[in-house]
Amino acid sequence: MNLYITGTPLGNLNDMTYRAVETLKSADVILCEDTRTTRKLTNHFEITTPLRAYHDFNKFETEDRIIEEMHEGKVFALVTDAGMPVVSDPGYELVRRMQKESLGFTVVPGASAFTLALVLSGISSFEFTFFGFLPKSQAKRKEKLKEIMFHSHTSVVYESPHKLKETIKQMSEVSPDREMSISRELTKKFEQNVRGRADELLNMLGDEIPLKGEFVIVIEGYQEDEIVSDIPINEHVGKFIEDGMKPKQAIKMVAEMRGLKKQEVYDAYHK
The missing domain is CATH 3.30.950.10 (Tetrapyrrole methylase, C-terminal domain)
Known part of the structure; x- marks a missing residue:
């Protein structure tokens, strides 16, 4: 494997898994959002692997170098400041690039808020x-x-x-x-x-x-008070628009609620 997408604790360090500790110890480089935050984690578990910043502001300029090093045989671990990487955090772009170049990667699971x-x-x-x-x-x-x-x-x-x-x-x-x-x-x-x-x-x-x-x-999800099957589609869309929703959103919502294609709802509303 060239990359281990590694989950870390949200806050309680006792939630760190044995596998995550071993993964971070055995990797050649740990990619992290903030090296200061991740260093607290690595110091606690006596992990000496070098840290390298990988975040929203440098991910594209550092990607080529990371991929090149992977082709040379280096193994990386990707972590976030807390929880699972890639979820509302940078990383999916790197995964897509690795898929394209047939590089190996896997997930070491952890908590997600x-x-x-x-x-x-x-x-x-x-x-x-x-x-x-x-x-x-x-x-x-x-x-x-x-x-x-x-x-x-x-x-x-x-x-x-x-x-x-x-x-x-x-x-x-x-x-x-x-x-x-x-x-x-x-x-x-x-x-x-x-x-x-x-x-x-x-x-x-x-x-x-x-x-x-x-x-x-x-x-909690929105609950329609009326029986939607008894309301004409155009009126159903109109009700959402009256409540402040934009037509495009209203059409999408009605399509979801009725199990219809958006085009069907669009046509019914505009006719």
Whole structure:
């Protein structure tokens, strides 16, 4: 193998697996987001493997060198600051390049914050969508939040402490009664998981729920009050648009809910 995509603890170092320790010890180089963060981990487990920065700002300029060294026989381990690499973190581009060049890679499994939060939420997990971090642009962010709040399956979102209150506020404005869960500091000393209505959780932020740590929000799927099979498709799309959704999103949502192709819904709406 040329690359081991290695999961590391979210916060509690006791969650580090034996296989992960051995993998990091035996690799020639550890690729990591922040060498200072990963060095705390390697020092704790007495891992002396050299560290090399690989993150969103240098991934493309360092990729050629990494691939060249792999062809020469070097073995790399890829880690993130916490949890599973590639999930809402850089790495998939490197995997695609390796696939193209027939280089070997595998995963050394570890914790992922969104799966832990989903399990702890008490919200249905039979079907869910992981949205990761929301867009930075305010306009795109509002658009994505509306999509999430009208999504028919459970949704999972990552959020930072300084944006959490505004995010929950916008969710509450769309659907104050929607059930959701907020998790923070997963696996750490001050781990917290709170489930309730959107408006209830909004009032708890900054008090019962301190705005510290990284957050995972789990949102119950949108439940259509009416029996959709009895509503004409164009009216169904129109209802979502009245609620503030863009036509393209509304068409996609109706197609998902009715099990139809988007083109069928598009044609029905425009006719």
